[in-house]
Amino acid sequence: MAQLPRGTISVIFVAQRTDADAAGYARAAAMMEALAVQQKGYIAMDSVRGSDGLGITVSYWTDEASAKAWRDHPEHTAVRDSGRDLWYSDYSLHVAEVTRSYDWEKP
Amino acid sequence: MAQLPRGTISVIFVAQRTDADAAGYARAAAMMEALAVQQKGYIAMDSVRGSDGLGITVSYWTDEASAKAWRDHPEHTAVRDSGRDLWYSDYSLHVAEVTRSYDWEKP
Numbered sequence: 001m002a003q004l005p006r007g008t009i010s011v012i013f014v015a016q017r018t019d020a021d022a023a024g025y026a027r028a029a030a031m032m033e034a035l036a037v038q039q040k041g042y043i044a045m046d047s048v049r050g051s052d053g054l055g056i057t058v059s060y061w062t063d064e065a066s067a068k069a070w071r072d073h074p075e076h077t078a079v080r081d082s083g084r085d086l087w088y089s090d091y092s093l094h095v096a097e098v099t100r101s102y103d104w105e106k107p
Numbered sequence: 108m109a110q111l112p113r114g115t116i117s118v119i120f121v122a123q124r125t126d127a128d129a130a131g132y133a134r135a136a137a138m139m140e141a142l143a144v145q146q147k148g149y150i151a152m153d154s155v156r157g158s159d160g161l162g163i164t165v166s167y168w169t170d171e172a173s174a175k176a177w178r179d180h181p182e183h184t185a186v187r188d189s190g191r192d193l194w195y196s197d198y199s200l201h202v203a204e205v206t207r208s209y210d211w212e213k214p
Contacts, residue, residue, distance in 0.1 A: 002199060010119060010203045012165055014153045046121045046199075048157040056155045056163040058119055064206075090212040092109060092153075096117045096203035099171075105197040 002044060003103040009061040010098055015083075015091035017053035025087045028079050035075060041066020060098075067095060109151060110210040116168040117205055122190075122198035124160035132194045135186050142182060148173020167205075174202060 004010075017025070036042055041062040049055035061067040070076060083091075111117075124132070143149055148169040156162035168174040177183060190198075 004199075004201055008201075008203075010117075010201060012117060012119065012153075014165070046119075046161075046163055048155045048161050048163045050155040050157065054153075054155050056153055056165065058121070058163065058165075084211065084213070088211075088213070090210075092111075092211075093209045094111055094115075094117060094205050095207040096115075096205045098201050098203045100202040102200045103197075104191065104195075104199075106191070106195070 004043065004060055004098050004101040006098060006100070007063070008043060008098040008101070009064050009067045010096050011059045011061065011067055012094040012096065013055075013057045013059075013091065014093075015055050015057075016089045017049070017055060017087060018089050019053075021086045024082070028082065028087075032076065032079055035073070036070060039066065039070050039073070041069070064095075064097075111150065111167055111205050111208040113205060113207070114170070115150060115205040115208070116171050116174045117203050118166045118168065118174055119201040119203065120162075120164045120166075120198065121200075122162050122164075123196045124156070124162060124194060125196050126160075128193045131189070135189065135194075139183065139186055142180070143177060146173065146177050146180070148176070171202075171204075 036045065036059060043060040043062060045057065045059045047057040143152060143166060150167040150169060152166045154164040
């Protein structure tokens with residue numbers, strides 16, 4: 001968690017997991033996270049999944065070109081197909097440009 | 108979960124809960140959600156908390172003025188003070204304007 005510069009691109013992924021293939025999903029999620037952090041323009045990621053299988057992952061990128069390059073990364077694309085086939089019943093993805101950002105920590 | 112119009116304002120709130128005051132927090136969270144949906148310009152909200160206490164809530168608003176009006180709502184402001192005093196150890200808040208939005212549901 002951190003304050004983000006104005007113009008940062010946030011990619012908000014809200015997804016409902018199915019019950020299928022927990023092990024395969026966990027492997028792929030760990031792989032994608034490890035791969036994302038290596039990409040040009042990657043800043044950070046916040047990710048939470050609730051006990052009902054609903055998850056929100058927000059990744060932050062320095063610019064639109066970096067976010068799009070990650071979207072089009074061949075391994076990411078392949079994993080997205082498995083997501084549709086197996087892991088998710090529905091999802092939304094919103095790309096949004098940061099206009100204000102705050103950060104607070106208990107003193 | 109839904110596709111959002113370009114220009115929608117997303118408010119991304121990422122917060123780490125303390126262990127304190129679970130009942131008070133649950134009451135306030137339910138109250139705030141009920142109040143938010145009544146505000147002018149409110150579109151939707153996605154919210155998840157993990158077992159480690161990390162939570163992400165994203166609320167979506169038709170425009171910046173509506174998002175700011177909700178930020179400045181007196182009851183919301185009062186609850187934010189309790190958040191800092193009791194419920195959260197740290198949080199980030201990012202306001203971002205939607206440029207692209209997708210929605211998928213298993214056929």
